[in-house]
Amino acid sequence: MFDLRYHFDASHYRMGGPVIVLNGGETSIEGRLPYLQKGIVAQLAEATGGVGVILEHRYYGTSFPTPNLTTENFRFLTTEQAMADQAYFAQHVVFPGMEGMDLTAPGTPYIAYGGSYAGALVAFLRIQYPDVYWGAISSSGVTVAIYDFWEYYEAQRKYAPADCVGIQGKLINIMDNILRSGDNSTIDSFKAAFNASGFTYNDDLANQIGSLFGYWQNRNWDPAVNDPTFLHYCSNITSNQDLYNSSSQLASEVPRLIEAGGWGNESSDLTMPMLNWIGFSIPFFTASCDTTLDECYGNHNASDPKYTDKSISNYNSLSWPYQYCTEWGYLQSGSTVPENMLSLISRLVSIPYNMLVCNYAFNITGPPEVERVNKYGGFNISYPRLAIVGGEADPWRAASPLATLDVPDRLNDSSTVSQPLILIEGAVHHWDENGVFPNETTAGLPPAPVRNAQAMEAQFVQEWMIEWQQRCSCNN
Numbered sequence: 001m002f003d004l005r006y007h008f009d010a011s012h013y014r015m016g017g018p019v020i021v022l023n024g025g026e027t028s029i030e031g032r033l034p035y036l037q038k039g040i041v042a043q044l045a046e047a048t049g050g051v052g053v054i055l056e057h058r059y060y061g062t063s064f065p066t067p068n069l070t071t072e073n074f075r076f077l078t079t080e081q082a083m084a085d086q087a088y089f090a091q092h093v094v095f096p097g098m099e100g101m102d103l104t105a106p107g108t109p110y111i112a113y114g115g116s117y118a119g120a121l122v123a124f125l126r127i128q129y130p131d132v133y134w135g136a137i138s139s140s141g142v143t144v145a146i147y148d149f150w151e152y153y154e155a156q157r158k159y160a161p162a163d164c165v166g167i168q169g170k171l172i173n174i175m176d177n178i179l180r181s182g183d184n185s186t187i188d189s190f191k192a193a194f195n196a197s198g199f200t201y202n203d204d205l206a207n208q209i210g211s212l213f214g215y216w217q218n219r220n221w222d223p224a225v226n227d228p229t230f231l232h233y234c235s236n237i238t239s240n241q242d243l244y245n246s247s248s249q250l251a252s253e254v255p256r257l258i259e260a261g262g263w264g265n266e267s268s269d270l271t272m273p274m275l276n277w278i279g280f281s282i283p284f285f286t287a288s289c290d291t292t293l294d295e296c297y298g299n300h301n302a303s304d305p306k307y308t309d310k311s312i313s314n315y316n317s318l319s320w321p322y323q324y325c326t327e328w329g330y331l332q333s334g335s336t337v338p339e340n341m342l343s344l345i346s347r348l349v350s351i352p353y354n355m356l357v358c359n360y361a362f363n364i365t366g367p368p369e370v371e372r373v374n375k376y377g378g379f380n381i382s383y384p385r386l387a388i389v390g391g392e393a394d395p396w397r398a399a400s401p402l403a404t405l406d407v408p409d410r411l412n413d414s415s416t417v418s419q420p421l422i423l424i425e426g427a428v429h430h431w432d433e434n435g436v437f438p439n440e441t442t443a444g445l446p447p448a449p450v451r452n453a454q455a456m457e458a459q460f461v462q463e464w465m466i467e468w469q470q471r472c473s474c475n476n
Contacts, residue, residue: 002065004085005029005056008095009036014049018109018134018465019093021053022433023086025118026320028061029054034224039435040113040137040454047458048465050111051095051103057118058085059319069310071362074322079373082121086112087129109134109468111461115430116140116396117328124376126386135385135464137457139430142399143381145373147329148351150336151398153344156216159393159426164234167273169342171237172210172334174261174274176347179206186260193253193278195286198293201300203353206346208297209281213344214332217395221427221447222434229284236276244279251275299356307360318361325358329368330399379403385464387420389453391427417463422456425449432457 007029022041024032032054035041045052056063059077066073090105102108110133112122119141126136157165178190179202191197191205199205218227236243242251254274258267289296298304306317324330335350337343358364379401381388390402397403402423415421424431432453436445446454 002058002063004058004063004089005061006089006093007033007036007054009042009045009052010095010098012042012045012049013051013098016469017045017049017051018111018461018468019051019053019090019103019105020044020048020111020113021055021086021090023112023114023118023122024054024056024060025114025116025121026057026060026323029056030061035433035435038437040139040433040457043435043454043458044111044113044461047462051098055086055089057082057121059322060315064312064315067312069312069315069318071322074318074362077319077322079121079124079323079327079376083125083128086121086125087132090132105132105134109465111464112136113433114138114141115433117142117323119143119400119430120373123381123383123386123388127377127381127383130383134468135387135461137387137389137461139389139432140391140394140396140400141388142328142330142396143376143401144378144399144403145328145330145368145370146399147331147367147370148333148336149330149399150333152330152332152395153213153337155393155395155397156213156344160213160216160230161234161238163238165344167237167270168213168344170263170266170270171274171277172344172346173342174258174263174270175206175210176343177261178257179346179348181260183260186257189253190257193250193257195282196293198286199298200294201298203346203348203350204294204298204300206348207299207353208285209277210334210346210349212281212284217429219428220434221431221445221450222436223445224436225434233280236280237273239276240272242272242279243276246275246279250278254278299353302360304360307357321357322362325355325362325364325368327368327370327372329370331355382419384418385467387422387457387460389420389422389424389430389432389457391424391429391431393426394429396429417460420456420460422453424453427453 020041022035036052036054041052058065065076090110112125112133114122119138120143122136123138123141123143126133178186194209196205212233215230219230220226254271255267258264258270263270331351331354333349333351334343334345334347381401388401390397390400426449431450
């Protein structure tokens with residue numbers, strides 16, 4: 001037995017109401033707490049007279065069943081065990097201040113909500129524990145474990161600004177052609193241009209300065225959590241002006257690098273984007289490092305504390321990597337992008353490179369056992385009172401039941417109250433989870449697609465509660 005941390009809000013509770021449990025997923029629940037007041041948990045609790053709960057996942061935050069994080073002690077970190085935790089919680093919880101009420105399942109209806117990994121977890125939970133959880137909402141739920149997930153960046157290719165995508169592919173290709181050329185003089189010149197001569201390994205350099213397209217996922221409609229990095233980066237590399245007042249030496253060096261990278265025929269068009277790429281990257285990455293670049297961003301040192309520190313305080317470096325090294329995969333490689341496409345991240349970011357954490361932290365050298373996850377339903381997962389929600393432009397959509405759907409309207413047309421399906425137009429990663437207070441609401445905040453999705457979620461959960469009450473009446 002061990003303590004599983006949770007927070008709850010009973011301010012909306014009415015007799016007979018449900019318990020809405022948001023699974024915190026692969027992080028501390030502290031960042032999820034606003035959803036009790038102004039996010040999806042608060043909205044569903046208010047709509048149904050329910051208790052709202054944020055439940056922490058084992059091996060994150062303060063919820064640890066072991067005193068340290070040795071590889072042997074990680075044996076209890078599995079999808080199966082995490083589902084069992086959430087079921088046990090529903091069957092045994094006694095909320096402080098509500099000790100006189102029996103709010104446990106199956107006598108009380110429990111509704112699970114999760115986003116991303118947690119979205120997959122609650123989808124599986126609904127099927128594996130149907131008598132404990134009356135319903136579940138899987139938002140951006142990655143119900144398919146995929147070892148080599150090169151498709152992660154294809155959402156950006158399709159939905160990000162086209163001029164930015166085109167330039168990114170060319171800049172990355174220039175970098176890759178130089179770093180793989182074997183021409184040490186040109187490689188040194190490329191590193192020097194980025195103030196990145198301190199990188200020992202070229203793949204560490206390529207991983208760092210080529211990773212900015214990953215910030216697409218950090219976009220959100222909610223100003224409190226939105227990260228503008230991606231759009232700032234795009235506006236930089238698509239600008240036709242030198243935004244960083246580059247030195248004359250760098251301005252003359254960049255065309256030579258473009259030529260060496262195989263794009264000399266477009267040098268006049270790519271010089272300004274590359275200058276701005278360099279200007280953006282230096283303060284964003286290299287200048288913020290107060291030790292060596294290898295220490296800040298390198299992944300090749302097997303003795304690095306991020307691998308060797310097995311204290312609980314290092315869970316951010318170990319817990320989720322253990323899960324993806326053993327079960328989930330999702331290695332976002334550039335090396336396996338089809339050769340007829342320009343990769344949006346460096347091809348030096350290979351499967352073996354992504355596996356370094358598995359090798360060094362856990363002595364895992366083979367691929368994850370993705371069948372341990374995919375046996376629960378995969379792309380075709382469905383069940384009564386299991387809602388599938390996702391963002392149209394979510395990079396994780398390719399690992400979800402929504403992967404093959406083309407447009408939001410097609411999906412919504414096939415939705416039912418029992419098995420709701422909602423694809424949120426223009427949305428990225430579980431955008432329905434966030435919320436704003438009533439006095440913060442404007443005509444465009446939340447955006448209409450998000451507002452509509454949240455209203456639909458409240459409506460079908462209310463319908464689920466009517467079904468619950470009818471079932472209870474029949475049993476009395």
